[in-house]
Amino acid sequence: MIIGVVGLGTMGLGIAQVFAAAGYKVLATDAVEAARATAPTRLRAALDPRVAKGALSQDALEATLSNLHIVPTPQDLSPAALIIEAILETLPAKQALFTSLEACIAPQTILATNTSSLSVAAIAQGLKHPERVLGLHFFNPAPAMKLVELVAHAGTNAAALTLAGTLTQTAGKTVIPCPDRPGFIVNRCARPFYGEALALLEEGRTPSDIDSSMLAAGYKIGPLSLIDLIGADINLAATQGLQTALNHPRYHVFDALKAQVAAGHLGRKSGQGFLLPAQPGPPPPDAAVIALRIEATLANEAAWLLAEGGVSAEGIDQALKLGLNLPRGPFEITAQHTADKITATLAELGSKAPAHLKSRYLQPA
Ligand SMILES: NC(=O)c1ccc[n+]([C@@H]2O[C@H](COP(=O)([O-])OP(=O)(O)OC[C@H]3O[C@@H](n4cnc5c(N)ncnc54)[C@H](O)[C@@H]3O)[C@@H](O)[C@H]2O)c1
Structure with a gap:
């Protein structure tokens, strides 16, 4: 399955690394051209010290990098089964992104938000398919932190939750279901x-x-x-x-x-x-x-x-x-x-x- 990531800042690049290192093909994008252009070099720079320490092989580094595909627009993420956003922490920005994504993705494609402080239900509100929206709350630094809070809003589809949870678990994370309440669990x-x-x-x-x-x-x-x-x-x-x-x-x-x-x-x-x-x-x-x-x-x-x-x-x-x-x-x-x-x-x-x-x-x- 293909994973999509929107936002290539601190969290988005880390989340892309998590799935790419686990062998998933990752399609990732950012609104800022420089963020897209520098993402592969930033990922290499993050992994090089691990190779130097002997914690990662050069082959594994190259495999991770080859799984990361930077694409120009969110619309290019349409082949993904799960799209995770890690963009600006504002409700209008996240709603606008998901609304524009809905126009070009299949109805069952899962839309996950990495929000720390917004209501997942509020982000889903107004979408054609709010049932596909859930939270995947990674912690910083995403590659090192084992925990991911899996957040369901009242209308989230059970199959979407199961698939998002399973994909994240197979990428090496411990996934804990939690309610759409302020601050989630931690x-x-x-x-x-x-x-x-x-x-x-x-x-x-x-x-x-x-x-x-x-x-x-x-x-x-x-x-x-x-x-x-x-x-x-x-x-x-x-x-x-x-x-x-x-x-x-x-x-x-x-x-x-x-x-x-x-x-x-x-x-x-x-x-x-x-x-x-x-x-x-x-x-x-x-x-x-x-x-x-x-x-x-x-x-x-x-x-x-x-x-x-x-x-x-x-x-x-x-x-x-x-x-x-x-x-x-x-x-x-x-x-x-x-x-x-x-x-x-x-x-x-x-x-x-x-x-x-x-x-x-x-x-x-
Ligand atoms: N930093 C943390 O410790 C942390 C931890 C957990 C969750 N989060 C959440 O993750 C999200 C991202 O945080 P971050 O620290 O990585 O931010 P960041 O500023 O490092 O990165 C955000 C990236 O998103 C891009 N972006 C902004 N608006 C966009 C849009 N509309 N479309 C595409 N790209 C866009 C920016 O260009 C930037 O590269 C936020 O929702 C934040 O609350 C952050």
């Missing part, structure tokens, strides 16, 4: 990892205390160091997006994060972050209390998402381990500490929280 369930750390920071704990507590609990990186790595501005935008969409104190935008962005302390890209250029020191005496607090809120957000339907506890656990590199998923956290301990921790946090944050800690019925 971007939503990750919020308390950062949010509770920011709450602790505003209560006077040091970044080192917070992050070292999580390192002591087996996490590979602390929440504030992760904000430093990804960028405080990116984290702020993601949190604001969730807060706008879901409007609940569980997605509260903490002043400590806003101040960090206003000061230009964005983390790795600016050289100064919550911790950067420093590293966390030794864990404080109450490290286990700090870690339990953050883990209880992770478990709670996942419980809310599960209660809304369209996803399994195992799927949420796997998604967070792959997408956020957590050592254990939220439901494994609950099993480890016991549900009673999580409930008691949340109740205590709620009783001590300021009025505007109390409902952060409420559990689903």
Whole structure:
């Protein structure tokens, strides 16, 4: 089967690489001529270091490159069974692309969006065949990150979902079905990892205390160091997006994060972050209390998402381990500490929280 990709930026080129490396013929395009012209050389430059390290053979590199066919327009993707868009993150741009594609593709051709923040249903709205539209949410960098969230809107056709999921799985990814809800699984369930750390920071704990507590609990990186790595501005935008969409104190935008962005302390890209250029020191005496607090809120957000339907506890656990590199998923956290301990921790946090944050800690019925 042939795969189509529209948009040859960070994500599109990575997604094209994933399918080309798995042996699929990939037809790919971009609105910008320079992006099309440079795509093969950018792909070669991405793969050359792997050949130099001995992680990839020169033959495999050449095979991947020979599977990538750059074409001038989206209309040239019509032979594809699955077309994935990774263009500008705006609703009008994605709707216009899919509308123009519908004019030249077969009715059963699947249209997948790699959107992070838009509703898949909204993108499908107004199309002749909205049932063929679904989300395939790859993570950055797409070739390295195993996880893909497979997003169905209420009208997505089951056969389209199965085929898109199977094609993505055979390209080496772990595909987790999830509902068309803001933030899907990972971007939503990750919020308390950062949010509770920011709450602790505003209560006077040091970044080192917070992050070292999580390192002591087996996490590979602390929440504030992760904000430093990804960028405080990116984290702020993601949190604001969730807060706008879901409007609940569980997605509260903490002043400590806003101040960090206003000061230009964005983390790795600016050289100064919550911790950067420093590293966390030794864990404080109450490290286990700090870690339990953050883990209880992770478990709670996942419980809310599960209660809304369209996803399994195992799927949420796997998604967070792959997408956020957590050592254990939220439901494994609950099993480890016991549900009673999580409930008691949340109740205590709620009783001590300021009025505007109390409902952060409420559990689903
Ligand atoms: N960057 C990430 O970490 C990440 C992760 C997951 C999902 N996403 C999503 O993937 C999509 C692409 O993000 P990106 O970071 O690769 O962006 P990017 O800016 O690196 O690349 C976008 C590419 O799309 C092209 N383009 C824009 N409008 C187009 C159109 N109408 N037709 C054809 N080509 C067009 C641009 O020329 C550009 O080359 C967005 O929807 C984004 O939300 C991004």
